[in-house]
Amino acid sequence: MKRGLVSQQNMFKKATAQNEAAVKASYIVAEEIAKSTRSFNEGEFIKKIMLKVCDQVCPEKKQAFSNVSLSRNTIAERICDLATNLHDQLMEKGKDFVSFSLAVDESTDASDTAQLSVFIRGVDSKMCVTEELLGFKSMHGTTTGTDIFEEVCKCVTEINLPWDKLVGLTTDGAPAMSGKKNGLVGRMREKMREENCAGELSVYHCIIHQESLCAKALKMEHVMTTVTQVVNFIRAKGLNHREFKSFLEEFGSEHTDVPYHTEVRWLSRGKVLNRFFELREEICQFLQSKGKDTAELQEQKFMCELAFLSDIASHLDALNLQLQGRGRIITKMYSSVKAFKAKLC
Template sequence: MATINKKRKVDCEGRRFKDGWKLDYFFTEVRNNCVCLICKETVAVFKEYNVKRHYQKLHAAMYDKITGKERSEKLKQLEASLISQQQYFARARESNENATKASYEVAALIAKHSKPFTEGEFIKDCVMTIVKKICPEKQQEFAKVCLARNTVARRIEEVSSDIKRQLRDKGREFDFFSLACDESTDASDTAQLLIFLRGVDNEMNVTEELLDLRSLKSQTRGTDLFSSVCAAVDDMQLPWNKISGIITDGAPSMTGERSGLATLISNKVSEKGGNAVKLHCIIHQQVLCAKHLQYKHVMKPVIKTINFIRSRALCHHQFQQFLSEIHAEYGDVVYHTDYHTMAQSRFCTVALLLVDITKHLNALNTSLQGPDAVISQLYSHIKAFGTKLKLFERHLSQSQPNTAHFSALQEIMTRFPQSNVASEDFAAIEKEIAIFSSPFSVDTDDVPDHLQLELIELQCDAESRSRHQQLSLANFYRQLDKDRFREI
């Protein structure tokens, strides 16, 4: 009991290092430890008796004869030696840490680009070759970066685990989140279910991540998909009552009224006290619209011709030479290409019309993708495209079709020169003034062709309409997205 009380008393004394010990006993303080500058040993307690006893027992015979200015210089030398030693170990530790960080980052790049794990060794060989030529003195540091196959595999697993941990931590802060599911088959004919997560917290910070990738070894019924989604959600410890929506493609196993994935998830969310909206993926919707285009009679001979050219070396070589002679925009033709040089005919007209429509569909597809997209923005793109289709229909149904928005079709249509009458009278530019001052109220049929598509996009954008009402005209155009509304 006496021993315990004595230890507690020493711990509570609050002893501190005294500056006088430096010159008297050649001691200093390092990270709350009393360290001898001569032998680098540590004294357990900040107590002058202990410090003095250590000095007199080990160093007094040699250092007591050093006095005055000479003793001060000796103290500076010993302190400098200790600092140098500390920096050496610090640099060594920092070098090892940097090598480990580099190994992790290279492993992450290998995983990101879907490269084999053995690529790490090849990358290191390349780096070492460069280092030997440019900075040979750094070879030892670069050699510390371990990129062996097993190391890369272990690094990727650790990075994956850390990402899951971060996502699990963020998931606890979600006020609501939605799930998007897409099922496809890989190269080995194994069905893969991709589950995407989008969550938002009370600060309106949005998180978008791939929640999980689940292999479906047997069947792909709605119940099988539901089991995989349940396992992914429970594994990340996400609360079911915070699911606000489930988005799927049009597959029957996804959208079945009774046993479809969306219905099963919605039912479970209801049981947990929540309410999940079932939605069809907006990108899949526009793909379904594209399938309504009846173009098999055009695509079949086009694909057959292209495959004929590519499957025969001589034909392929002659075709490339032909393209070179006519200075074609494309230097070659690929399998299943939708566009190639054809003579003017009805078949050609339909084919080129298809090319132009496909370009517009591709532009729509691109606008529906990307991070941080809000549903109102996506819907405005779909809404604008519907209005564009009506405009296209009106243009092409005229006795003299207007091909302003069909560049490929325009190449084979007869062009009539238009005379532009210039006038400095304001009445002559009254229409342009109206477009500029009231872009949301003008009829798209009454504006120049090069402005029509952008004007439709602008009129369908609720945020831009609101800013037009609130801001002055100059400020409205000043903040307008110049990349999206380049012509306007």
Template sequence: MSLAEQQMSLIKLTTEQMSITRSSFAISALLAKKLKPFSDGDFIKECIETTIEILCPENKALFSAISLSARMVTRRVEEISSNIKGYLKEQASHFQYYSLAMDESTDVSDTAQLAIFVRGVRQNFDVTEEFASLVPMKDTTTGADLLEALHRVLRDYNLSLANLTGLTTDGAPAMVGDKRAVVSLIEKEITEFGFPQKLVKTHCIIHQEALCAKSFSFQDVMKVVVKIVNYIRSRGLKHRQFKTFLAEMDDWDGDALYYCHIRWLSRGDMLERFYNIRKEIQIFMTDNGKEFPELNDVTWNCDLAFLVDISGHLNKLNTQLQGKNQLINVLFDHICAFDLKLNLRLSQLQNANISHFTKLADSHPIELKKYISFLFDCKWNFLGGFQTFAPIKMHSHCLALRSLRMSTTWKLIFKWS
């Protein structure tokens, strides 16, 4: 074999090895993102080998070389995590200012987990927003404990309180309670160190919306729906029988969803599913000796339809408030737009126009006064819940006005030229 052939063979071997390694990293990253057990890597490899043996058996050896054992996937994920953390540290070293978001909750093992997110801006106005750390709180979760955990994370990323401008938290007492809460302790440290900035404090806007959304509830409707759904879902035999019953009825929805009071968004999905198969549910409950006269009540069904429509609007708003790289003025725009929609829906109901309440329109309601009063109360409750954002509302308007001025300036420049 000539030298040139040896070189080409070596290059091909190196390229194949790199591709195999990249494939292992890519699959490991997918397993981590989808929260799958790392041991699933062996099963995925088995699926790949079976497929390759049928489609292109000549390449089976190449694909068999991909290492996806549980130990290897663990190593890959650790390397990916280390790489991401290194990148974030490099970005953080150039932050001119940064803000933090903190959320403390308890996992299935009763261990409190403190999630910390960071958003920083560089001198050229490049913005980096990333999950910084998940800190397990093994003992107490007082404000001092949370502050100590936060300091460890800040030291890890070489971030100083001198550059901290904003802090968003959940509503836990240890976060936003008295002067011993973590927000008050951070403000105290900023003052003691003589840092000039004024900390902008906010309550999680999605959590605030969730609190407001709890007012959008007809208790008489929710009580019956939750009781029926939990009866079906909490009994294995009844649940299997119900799914079989729906299959026999050729129902496209397929099942009833659980309702979780904590995850309030589940209400919208559960209510819509319940509404779509309410007739099948009534037949099934009657066959099992469970009578719910509300299912035959026209007024109750109209209330259910109205609640489904309202919950759908709230779910849409919540989706708009999620996602990365959203500035506060954009979030305020969504809230203000929802307020305008509430006003529009209220005005339409007052004029007996229910075109935007599709489920309610299908139920042909006779009386709308109850829904008008309900929407009116909800509107004020919703707006009142966002009064805590009033101090930063002006900053939001400034951002919007600045953008408008820049846009107008460019138009004048192009017009002049």
């Protein structure tokens, strides 16, 4: 009877361990799907691939792989669980914050919906820095300073952060953000006064936005306008786009297409200019075949300006990448900008 009982217990433990491993694997796959912003249906496709690989590599383990649940609903639940867990972790860390700062940015997506992102950086008494996305809110109505302020307040309230520990606010410099009365900055300072906060709120203009604005001071709009018009002519119509790609293929070009330029994407300008310059001969020939005037594109002055702008845009993109990412300290970012200015001289 004892031997039978031990055998049953061992069987139960083994099944539990296998089940735990399958659940953990399911969470790992869900996390990767979420990070890569892929469809939740990808889980079922991944499972099919896993089982086929298992048939060839370790067929005896097929049942273990079959136990991993990767259906669409399961992936959705797993991602919600992960998000909740991250939120709980941030709340727990927030209790130990000595001070924290916020970074707020608002932009419009492809469906013309305003998306507000709020990032937090907090530090505890042991100088451990926590940097996380605090909230991502869709704003379907107006995006005034009051609207943005209300959404930011919700984010701060949701994780029970005290207002007297807020020391810094970084914005993109838009009037709705930086307005001293009705903007986000003005409303935040008013809120801190209402909460009887002793400290002063330090406000910064996002250094990446500053760098992007400074780049627009180049008197090269006529070059960028011409490039954008040509790219739009090629890409806007399906027939032109297909013919251009076929033309490049017949020409034996190293590149197969020219990308769009979008203002909202930081690095698109440099990529478009570089690709345009590399394909300048092919583009001229394609436009001539379409009966378009290419006199301006063949002028030596225009080509020199295009080459100059392409180079400068490449250097600006390199600087932009140095300013992005997690764990960036403002002193290092400022040093990167100073070094870039010295190199320009």
